[in-house]
Amino acid sequence: MVTRQGLSNRALALWLLGVTALVLYLGEFTGTSIRMVGLLAFLPALAAAFCTVPQTAFTACWTLVTVAAALFGYNPRELGDSLLMIGLTAAIGGLSVTGSWYRIRREEELLRLRSTATAMQQRIxxxxxxxxxxxxxxxxxxxxxxxxxxxxxxxxxxxxxxxxxxxxxxxxxxxxxxxxxxxxxxxxxxxxxxxxxxxxxxxxxxxxxxxxxxxxxxxxxxxxxxxxxxxxxxxxxxxxxxxxxxxxxxxxxxxxxxxxxxxxxxxxxxxxxxxxxxxxxxxxxxxxxxxxxxxxxxxxxxxxxxxxxxxxxxxxxxxxxxxxxxxxxxxxxxxxxxxxxxxxxxxxxxxxxxxxx
CATH class of the missing domain: 3.60.40.10 (PPM-type phosphatase domain)
Known part of the structure; x- marks a missing residue:
């Protein structure tokens, strides 16, 4: 079960490699590589729900590099569209890191409050x-x-x-x-x-x-x-x-x-x-x-x-x-x-x- 400490680094790396490979393969297989690459932009948002802040930041960086490399590799002439997609990916990554930080902070606050309240009740x-x-x-x-x-x-x-x-x-x-x-x-x-x-x-x-x-x-x-x-x-x-x-x-x-x-x-x-x-x-x-x-x-x-x-x-x-x-x-x-x-x-x-x- 995933806890607030996040996935292990090994599990995260395997997950990122697997999802990235699957998306790129489906893009090649269906002939929609450009559109499929856009799906990778949402990987940091998924990581924010389960991972620690450093792990979410790593996922955001991985996604940004992968999307940029794929866009310039598939369609180097469409510079404007590629930059727009890269900017959107960076924005989602930044918001995901912020969301991960907020989630973990709230979980820690709830844990402290629960521990304090439980200790109070156990004292009486x-x-x-x-x-x-x-x-x-x-x-x-x-x-x-x-x-x-x-x-x-x-x-x-x-x-x-x-x-x-x-x-x-x-x-x-x-x-x-x-x-x-x-x-x-x-x-x-x-x-x-x-x-x-x-x-x-x-x-x-x-x-x-x-x-x-x-x-x-x-x-x-x-x-x-x-x-x-x-x-x-x-x-x-x-x-x-x-x-x-x-x-x-x-x-x-x-x-x-x-x-x-x-x-x-x-x-x-x-x-x-x-x-x-x-x-x-x-x-x-x-x-x-x-x-x-x-x-x-x-x-x-x-x-x-x-x-x-x-x-x-x-x-x-x-x-x-x-x-x-x-x-x-x-x-x-x-x-x-x-x-x-x-x-x-x-x-x-x-x-x-x-x-x-």
Missing amino acids: LRPLPQRTADLLAEGVYEPVQEDKLVGGDIYDVAASAHGTRVLIGDVQGKGLAAIGVAFAVIGAFREAAHREPTLAGVAEALEAAVVRHNAYAAELGESERFATALVLGFDGTDTAEVVGCGHEAPYLLRPERAPLAVPLAEPGLPLGLGELADGPRPVGRFGFPPDATLVLCTDGLTEARSADGTFFPLAERLAAARGLQPGRLADHLLAQAQAYTAGRQQDDIAILTIRRP
């Missing part, structure tokens, strides 16, 4: 696995890697005096604006997880953080954003708590049983839209026995599509993976989704697996 996401007295959290995070840099998938685990609190969420949109909301949500979670005695209080703190961030964004003329999230609480017993904020329900896996979507008290509105609700978000409770594994994910997994547009069958793939070691489950699901979409990942994917230690 704790590395996995995370172990507390109540649970072991493992998983994967796979950014989509597109021109909008990075997405807004977030997760965190906090061991507090009130038990272990877990967050997974997805900020609307991508890019640096989404990272700003992600900072606000995770910062609020890391504080509220230790401060708030109830899980409902943690969720309300996250809601307030997004509302404040949107207020600042509005002052700057930026669009408001919301975030879907699940907030879960574990205290080491066979029961766990969950507050839904418009996010996908988690799945509970147990040996010899079908995957079970955890019933939420209600799906709830995304963070940032809480004022539209009739009251505070309710807290749901579900059984979490020692042999269970809880699977949390973002919509990059559930909304992954195959070539014919069908969604990734998460429940079906979870059922097929029941015999897999919990530590390998997240990597297995990511590989399954990538194979299902034939490598055409449409969104960031975050997958967490939670089990009792």
Whole structure:
């Protein structure tokens, strides 16, 4: 595959020789040598799309010399027409070199921006696995890697005096604006997880953080954003708590049983839209026995599509993976989704697996 570093010099030389020989041969064979030579003028434009600046400049020089030699060799008496064609070839070559320089500069800028944004996001996401007295959290995070840099998938685990609190969420949109909301949500979670005695209080703190961030964004003329999230609480017993904020329900896996979507008290509105609700978000409770594994994910997994547009069958793939070691489950699901979409990942994917230690 051609990268921004360009073709190898050997490949470029072979390409130029091959195309030049083919054009000259076709010109001789068809008796239209003068017109066929004019096609060589566009070689630098093709090189500008794939090659480095020096390689594009070399192609432009090669083309200029070849066109000039061919024109004076085929029709030395038509000096005016030959000079016009040579001038046109030189102009295309110069524009091609400029275009190659601009393309490479833009690719380098995008690479630097993407690296910076990815580093920022990695600084706010704790590395996995995370172990507390109540649970072991493992998983994967796979950014989509597109021109909008990075997405807004977030997760965190906090061991507090009130038990272990877990967050997974997805900020609307991508890019640096989404990272700003992600900072606000995770910062609020890391504080509220230790401060708030109830899980409902943690969720309300996250809601307030997004509302404040949107207020600042509005002052700057930026669009408001919301975030879907699940907030879960574990205290080491066979029961766990969950507050839904418009996010996908988690799945509970147990040996010899079908995957079970955890019933939420209600799906709830995304963070940032809480004022539209009739009251505070309710807290749901579900059984979490020692042999269970809880699977949390973002919509990059559930909304992954195959070539014919069908969604990734998460429940079906979870059922097929029941015999897999919990530590390998997240990597297995990511590989399954990538194979299902034939490598055409449409969104960031975050997958967490939670089990009792």
